[in-house]
Amino acid sequence: MTRNELIDLIKNKKSFLCIGLDPDLSKIPSHLLGTDDPVFEFNRQIIDATHDIAVAFKPNFAFYECNGIKGWQSLAKTTQYLKKYNVFTIADAKRGDIGNTSTQYAKTFFNPSQSGMDFDAVTVAPYMGEDSVKPFLEFRNKWVVLLALTSNKGAFDFQFLADKNSQRRLFEEVLTKSQHWGSSENMMYVVGATKAEMLTDVRKIVPDHFLLVPGVGAQGGSLREVAKYGLTKDCGLLVNSSRNIIYASNGVYFAENARSEAEKIQQEMEGILSGV
Amino acid sequence: MTRNELIDLIKNKKSFLCIGLDPDLSKIPSHLLGTDDPVFEFNRQIIDATHDIAVAFKPNFAFYECNGIKGWQSLAKTTQYLKKYNVFTIADAKRGDIGNTSTQYAKTFFNPSQSGMDFDAVTVAPYMGEDSVKPFLEFRNKWVVLLALTSNKGAFDFQFLADKNSQRRLFEEVLTKSQHWGSSENMMYVVGATKAEMLTDVRKIVPDHFLLVPGVGAQGGSLREVAKYGLTKDCGLLVNSSRNIIYASNGVYFAENARSEAEKIQQEMEGILSGV
Numbered sequence: 001m002t003r004n005e006l007i008d009l010i011k012n013k014k015s016f017l018c019i020g021l022d023p024d025l026s027k028i029p030s031h032l033l034g035t036d037d038p039v040f041e042f043n044r045q046i047i048d049a050t051h052d053i054a055v056a057f058k059p060n061f062a063f064y065e066c067n068g069i070k071g072w073q074s075l076a077k078t079t080q081y082l083k084k085y086n087v088f089t090i091a092d093a094k095r096g097d098i099g100n101t102s103t104q105y106a107k108t109f110f111n112p113s114q115s116g117m118d119f120d121a122v123t124v125a126p127y128m129g130e131d132s133v134k135p136f137l138e139f140r141n142k143w144v145v146l147l148a149l150t151s152n153k154g155a156f157d158f159q160f161l162a163d164k165n166s167q168r169r170l171f172e173e174v175l176t177k178s179q180h181w182g183s184s185e186n187m188m189y190v191v192g193a194t195k196a197e198m199l200t201d202v203r204k205i206v207p208d209h210f211l212l213v214p215g216v217g218a219q220g221g222s223l224r225e226v227a228k229y230g231l232t233k234d235c236g237l238l239v240n241s242s243r244n245i246i247y248a249s250n251g252v253y254f255a256e257n258a259r260s261e262a263e264k265i266q267q268e269m270e271g272i273l274s275g276v
Numbered sequence: 277m278t279r280n281e282l283i284d285l286i287k288n289k290k291s292f293l294c295i296g297l298d299p300d301l302s303k304i305p306s307h308l309l310g311t312d313d314p315v316f317e318f319n320r321q322i323i324d325a326t327h328d329i330a331v332a333f334k335p336n337f338a339f340y341e342c343n344g345i346k347g348w349q350s351l352a353k354t355t356q357y358l359k360k361y362n363v364f365t366i367a368d369a370k371r372g373d374i375g376n377t378s379t380q381y382a383k384t385f386f387n388p389s390q391s392g393m394d395f396d397a398v399t400v401a402p403y404m405g406e407d408s409v410k411p412f413l414e415f416r417n418k419w420v421v422l423l424a425l426t427s428n429k430g431a432f433d434f435q436f437l438a439d440k441n442s443q444r445r446l447f448e449e450v451l452t453k454s455q456h457w458g459s460s461e462n463m464m465y466v467v468g469a470t471k472a473e474m475l476t477d478v479r480k481i482v483p484d485h486f487l488l489v490p491g492v493g494a495q496g497g498s499l500r501e502v503a504k505y506g507l508t509k510d511c512g513l514l515v516n517s518s519r520n521i522i523y524a525s526n527g528v529y530f531a532e533n534a535r536s537e538a539e540k541i542q543q544e545m546e547g548i549l550s551g552v
Binding site for chain 2 (some may be wrong): 150152
């Protein structure tokens with residue numbers, strides 16, 4: 001999907017909501033556990049109930065891989081199912097390896113004839129630098145979502161270290177250097193909502209890039225704060241919510257309840273987009 | 277596997293060789309392509325031919341994931357097959373996510389009843405800090421191999437940035453802080469052989485930890501240099517070679533040729549371990 005197509009999607013749906021598909025067998029409704037593939041069935045119902053108010057869906061690979069081959073089958077079926085709708089799809093896999101190996105990883109997410117999966121974007125960890133990221137950028141209309149400032153407590157361990165020469169903190173170095181690897185047409189950055197005020201510093205370096213913002217809801221971030229510091233004329237934000245939406249309830253009506261939660265967020269987003 | 281068991285394995289085999297199982301369908305011998313699972317068949321023959329002179333095997337997940345579900349089947353079969361031999365197994369997956377999610381990833385590698393896979397160790401990327409690493413350390417006799425100084429060109433992008441307060445470079449910060457997360461009984465570090473002289477600086481911070489050293493051979497690193505700067509009284513090194521061994525030839529005798537290459541390295545290691 002191109003940047004313009006993504007912007008159109010946001011305008012049409014009046015939403016910049018990304019829903020994290022992180023199905024945990026210990027949390028999904030018990031009436032699904034007897035089905036052939038409970039994880040896929042859970043995802044399918046969530047997707048059907050929310051696709052018109054979410055612009056993006058983001059399966060986190062950890063929640064599939066932990067179930068081994070069966071988990072990869074659920075994941076492959078989910079990505080196939082998402083093709084039914086006009087949505088942006090993000091493989092939240094946080095990969096990254098030496099160039100030769102990142103090329104193989106890129107095929108996993110972007111080459112459906114080999115892997116059976118076809119995402120629009122993949123999250124990538126920056127620690128190993130340029131050659132670990134660039135192979136993902138060689139696919140037309142595909143995106144890298146590079147970790148910059150994450151939403152967890154451990155973000156403070158390394159991401160805020162300030163280089164003695166440039167005075168830039170590590171996340172700012174990542175934002176600065178990586179701009180030479182791709183453009184705002186094929187790169188986004190993860191910036192956690194739990195550090196919304198930091199978006200001012202982020203926007204100084206990447207005024208136009210889309211940001212994928214996790215941490216709204218369960219992790220404590222505020223949507224208004226994120227929009228205040230991060231919104232651009234093209235929106236420039238995809239705000240993710242996972243647990244708050246997909247585990248809104250665990251009864252028979254879990255999908256309807258997930259939609260209700262997603263609608264609340266979408267309506268707040270509609271207000272933000274219209275400048276209210 | 278415990279640290280003492282690993283040290284015994286090194287002493288008994290007179291080797292600290294780790295073989296990287298990175299099977300690429302475009303490179304493996306053509307006579308295997310007609311078999312039911314060429315990737316597994318390739319691995320099986322390499323493992324059978326080298327298990328007595330290698331202490332560790334390290335499948336890199338990228339080379340399996342790119343083949344989708346079929347690739348995960350090859351990987352699961354490979355990990356099962358490795359159980360046949362007394363070897364240390366490393367999932368080279370370079371994972372890492374917020375705590376809640378890293379817990380799921382840890383189950384992938386360390387909980388065979390759920391995932392079907394049971395490795396001794398997994399490589400983890402440090403960018404997201406403590407809570408992204410610790411869930412992997414909660415499994416008894418299982419190891420984290422944390423990226424510190426990688427063997428690729430991109431290592432220079434961020435890993436050498438020096439913090440203005442501590443004056444430590446990022447890889448030194450990773451080595452320093454992470455020692456509070458685990459011990460030399462459950463943590464190792466990746467330090468690339470292409471930067472062997474840096475091992476002196478690494479050993480100042482982690483004198484006892486095992487180091488997993490990639491980059492010998494195809495990437496240009498020297499075994500003698502690595503041993504000169506990195507060897508400890510317990511050996512303290514696992515030196516990985518992938519392409520040089522597994523692609524020694526691509527004819528019918530590829531496994532024998534792989535063994536010959538592995539033997540050359542093992543014999544050099546035997547000399548190093550005996551102080552020659």
